[in-house]
Amino acid sequence: MPRKVLIVDYGMGNVKSVSNALTAAGCLPLVSADPRDVVLADGFVLPGVGAFGEAIRNLRANGMADALTHEVMTRRKPILGICLGMQLLGNESEEGGRHAGLGWIEARVRALPAEPGLRVPHMGWNDIHVRTKEPLFAGADDAPTYYFAHSYVIECSPDLVSATFQYGGEQVGALQQHHIFGTQFHPERSADAGLALFRRFAQRIEAPHVD
Amino acid sequence: MLTERLVATVVVRDGWVVQSFGFQRYLPVGHPEVAVEFLAQWNVDEIVLLDISATRDGRGPDFALVERVARRCFVPLTVGGGIRHLDDVHDLTHAGADKVSVNTTALARPALLEEGASHYGRQCMVVSIDVRGEGAAARVWSRCGTEATDRGPVEWAQAAERSGAGEVLLTSIDRNGTKCGYDLAVIRAVSEAVGVPVIASGGVGRPEHFVEGLREGKASAVAAGNYFHFTEHSVMVTKSALLGQGAAVRISGGRPYVAAPVDGQGRVGRVADFTFDERS
Numbered sequence: 001m002p003r004k005v006l007i008v009d010y011g012m013g014n015v016k017s018v019s020n021a022l023t024a025a026g027c028l029p030l031v032s033a034d035p036r037d038v039v040l041a042d043g044f045v046l047p048g049v050g051a052f053g054e055a056i057r058n059l060r061a062n063g064m065a066d067a068l069t070h071e072v073m074t075r076r077k078p079i080l081g082i083c084l085g086m087q088l089l090g091n092e093s094e095e096g097g098r099h100a101g102l103g104w105i106e107a108r109v110r111a112l113p114a115e116p117g118l119r120v121p122h123m124g125w126n127d128i129h130v131r132t133k134e135p136l137f138a139g140a141d142d143a144p145t146y147y148f149a150h151s152y153v154i155e156c157s158p159d160l161v162s163a164t165f166q167y168g169g170e171q172v173g174a175l176q177q178h179h180i181f182g183t184q185f186h187p188e189r190s191a192d193a194g195l196a197l198f199r200r201f202a203q204r205i206e207a208p209h210v211d
Numbered sequence: 212m213l214t215e216r217l218v219a220t221v222v223v224r225d226g227w228v229v230q231s232f233g234f235q236r237y238l239p240v241g242h243p244e245v246a247v248e249f250l251a252q253w254n255v256d257e258i259v260l261l262d263i264s265a266t267r268d269g270r271g272p273d274f275a276l277v278e279r280v281a282r283r284c285f286v287p288l289t290v291g292g293g294i295r296h297l298d299d300v301h302d303l304t305h306a307g308a309d310k311v312s313v314n315t316t317a318l319a320r321p322a323l324l325e326e327g328a329s330h331y332g333r334q335c336m337v338v339s340i341d342v343r344g345e346g347a348a349a350r351v352w353s354r355c356g357t358e359a360t361d362r363g364p365v366e367w368a369q370a371a372e373r374s375g376a377g378e379v380l381l382t383s384i385d386r387n388g389t390k391c392g393y394d395l396a397v398i399r400a401v402s403e404a405v406g407v408p409v410i411a412s413g414g415v416g417r418p419e420h421f422v423e424g425l426r427e428g429k430a431s432a433v434a435a436g437n438y439f440h441f442t443e444h445s446v447m448v449t450k451s452a453l454l455g456q457g458a459a460v461r462i463s464g465g466r467p468y469v470a471a472p473v474d475g476q477g478r479v480g481r482v483a484d485f486t487f488d489e490r491s
Contacts, residue, residue, distance in 0.1 A: 012331060016307040020282050049304055050331050084332065096329070119431060121334040121377045123408045125256055125461040126213045145214065145461050147287055149309070149334040167213065189287045189309060191254065191463060
């Protein structure tokens with residue numbers, strides 16, 4: 001049975017791209033801004049095209065942040081944060097001032113370093129170095145290529161990092177903490193490699209929760 | 212390593228994909244959703260969908276068209292044409308666009324770039340700059356090349372970057388449809404003047420033109436429109452040609468990239484269908 005994946009609509013993400021890709025990956029996506037819908041979902045995707053401060057404000061404004069926190073942190077439903085959506089999982093961001101994040105993961109968001117010759121935003125297809133294959137990169141190449149479009153990066157403890165990429169130094173490409181996942185790149189825009197990642201995320205949703 | 216992007220520009224006029232020649236003559240190609248699906252399946256790195264009738268007709272973007280096109284497109288999709296308000300950016304990202312390309316409105320009201328960047332991040336805001344004339348005489352034109360401005364491409368690109376543009380799509384109107392290669396001087400001047408990525412556009416007729424755009428033009432990405440139409444697997448055979456010329460292009464696993472023949476006209480030759488794997 002296809003897993004019901006709720007795509008959190010906080011007014012700013014490319015929710016339709018994510019929804020199209022999840023459908024192609026065999027999931028049953030539901031785009032919703034209504035916190036009452038979260039109990040229906042088996043898992044969540046927190047998309048991200050936007051600025052941090054406004055995103056976290058929108059998430060908190062209508063009770064979505066609280067509802068998600070209950071489903072993810074207490075009921076332990078899997079979630080995948082994409083780009084800004086991953087950054088929102090951390091403690092705080094310096095994008096446009098200082099903003100507190102959801103704080104589910106011990107992590108901080110910083111601007112990409114200003115270096116001569118390093119164009120920002122980091123835009124385009126870059127390969128990642130996979131450190132932890134299971135579950136999101138199981139069966140993928142060692143250095144698969146994904147699409148990135150961002151000006152900020154996340155910093156966290158090395159044991160949470162499941163993949164890295166090179167841009168102005170080594171950066172966090174993907175992270176995971178038990179059932180909480182994040183990618184700095186956009187699987188919904190990474191062709192077959194991205195759809196495969198969504199399929200593996202869906203399989204992770206189906207797996208029994210092991211603590 | 213960050214690869215060098217090969218971008219397909221899909222120009223839509225009155226609902227049809229067209230080939231464009233100097234922004235004046237247009238040759239119909241087919242349905243936008245078909246063109247986009249094929250280009251995406253052929254592993255193009257990014258697609259820019261430009262609705263060139265929107266501004267002319269004084270209307271906003273065709274959101275229903277974007278929804279249809281986005282359904283089978285799993286590579287980044289930038290949409291331009293008729294974007295006038297922040298609401299248009301919202302509605303386009305909700306229809307399936309990842310980025311928006313703003314041209315005429317950005318010139319008239321650069322604050323739109325700033326508003327878009329503060330809501331959606333600067334990576335979402337592409338400034339599209341159409342240029343006529345070369346060297347010191349180069350000027351930016353608005354309204355799909357029908358209205359002259361007094362702005363130079365370098366000065367406007369820098370101003371747009373300050374306003375919030377995260378990328379520049381730089382098109383030479385003179386070169387568009389000529390197949391004689393990019394205006395490398397203006398591409399290089401703009402690429403060296405801004406810190407955001409620059410997409411070169413206008414004039415590609417041969418695979419080596421892309422390489423020139425990257426090497427001599429110093430562009431981060433290279434685009435073509437007309438070039439990709441009417442050739443089966445045009446993106447994949449082009450990437451194989453670019454690989455042979457030392458460009459760092461993205462090669463997707465599972466599909467063979469065979470050396471493609473390029474004829475004297477610069478057209479990439481057809482490769483037998485059986486050499487390409489079926490999509491799994």
